[in-house]
Amino acid sequence: MPRARPLTVLVHGGAGGKKPTAAQRSCLTESLISGMHILKTGGRSIDAIEVMIRLMEGSGLFNAGIGSRLQLDGRKRMDAALMEGANLKAGAIASIEGIRHPISAARLVMEETEHVLLVGHHATRFVRHFKVEKDRLGSSSHRQRIAPLSRGKERSKTLKLFRALTQYETVGAVALDSKGTVAAGTSTGGYSMMLPGRVGDSPLIGCGVYADNTCGGVSMTGKGESIIKLALAKHILMDMKQGNSPHVATRKAFRELVQRIQGEAGALVLAPDGRFSIQHTTRWMSAGFWNGRGKPRVADQFH
Numbered sequence: 001m002p003r004a005r006p007l008t009v010l011v012h013g014g015a016g017g018k019k020p021t022a023a024q025r026s027c028l029t030e031s032l033i034s035g036m037h038i039l040k041t042g043g044r045s046i047d048a049i050e051v052m053i054r055l056m057e058g059s060g061l062f063n064a065g066i067g068s069r070l071q072l073d074g075r076k077r078m079d080a081a082l083m084e085g086a087n088l089k090a091g092a093i094a095s096i097e098g099i100r101h102p103i104s105a106a107r108l109v110m111e112e113t114e115h116v117l118l119v120g121h122h123a124t125r126f127v128r129h130f131k132v133e134k135d136r137l138g139s140s141s142h143r144q145r146i147a148p149l150s151r152g153k154e155r156s157k158t159l160k161l162f163r164a165l166t167q168y169e170t171v172g173a174v175a176l177d178s179k180g181t182v183a184a185g186t187s188t189g190g191y192s193m194m195l196p197g198r199v200g201d202s203p204l205i206g207c208g209v210y211a212d213n214t215c216g217g218v219s220m221t222g223k224g225e226s227i228i229k230l231a232l233a234k235h236i237l238m239d240m241k242q243g244n245s246p247h248v249a250t251r252k253a254f255r256e257l258v259q260r261i262q263g264e265a266g267a268l269v270l271a272p273d274g275r276f277s278i279q280h281t282t283r284w285m286s287a288g289f290w291n292g293r294g295k296p297r298v299a300d301q302f303h
């Protein structure tokens with residue numbers, strides 16, 4: 001008899017200096033349950049990724065979807081990407097506005113176009129064409145009310161302290177389905193106090209997300225600028241292709257991240273055989289995993 005494939009779902013709600021809340025933990029558990037349900041009923045890993053991330057985007061509990069942070073001009077601009085490891089199909093959007101589920105927007109880019117990444121105003125127009133759900137709080141009347149609050153008052157010391165206490169509350173997921181296909185996705189509002197137009201690692205294939213059935217899947221969180229410089233998702237997977245386990249490959253990449261560029265990150269890393277690793281260089285990382293047996297496991301720290 002052929003051995004059953006190890007169905008697996010991994011999820012994160014960001015890494016950083018602030019302890020995750022109980023509400024965030026239970027949202028991660030719900031997300032794992034909904035992703036595993038898709039896999040157990042024969043669904044594809046890419047479907048599980050979309051459903052898991054949509055749940056977190058719609059919760060308002062994370063810096064993604066309706067909970068996204070504002071850029072310094074008082075507007076929410078969101079980034080998201082997903083990738084399927086069987087055929088290296090990928091879709092991403094950056095600096096999109098007024099949309100409730102950026103991950104579904106990224107899926108539309110993947111399914112409906114020949115492109116990988118759409119950005120800004122044109123990405124928003126493209127997605128609206130498909131009549132996706134809007135985020136009403138991203139509307140211009142709301143922006144005008146909040147914009148003055150975020151202008152000009154911050155001092156650099158306060159800003160530094162604020163950043164130190166900030167959780168990178170980006171959300172992400174990685175999954176392995178019954179056909180052995182790995183998929184990964186990430187969705188974010190960036191981080192607080194960003195210059196308008198800033199784009200992080202999350203929508204960049206190979207940086208914040210990657211999936212390839214020959215080596216595995218990765219979803220990142222953390223300081224996007226540092227993750228981009230090392231193209232971290234692909235970097236970890238290339239090391240696994242050379243024979244290293246998810247644990248060793250991630251540990252090596254994180255050592256380089258910290259030593260060379262004083263970066264900060266957390267990662268979900270899954271191999272096509274079901275081995276996985278969850279690691280972070282930050283104090284906290286809200287994340288969880290489940291292989292469909294027993295109960296899903298969610299924690300605030302992983303060693």
Ligand code: ASP
Pocket residue numbers: 014015063167168169170188189190191199200201202208220221222223224225
């Ligand atoms: N990596 C994201 C970014 O830099 C932030 C996060 O992980 O929360 O945009």
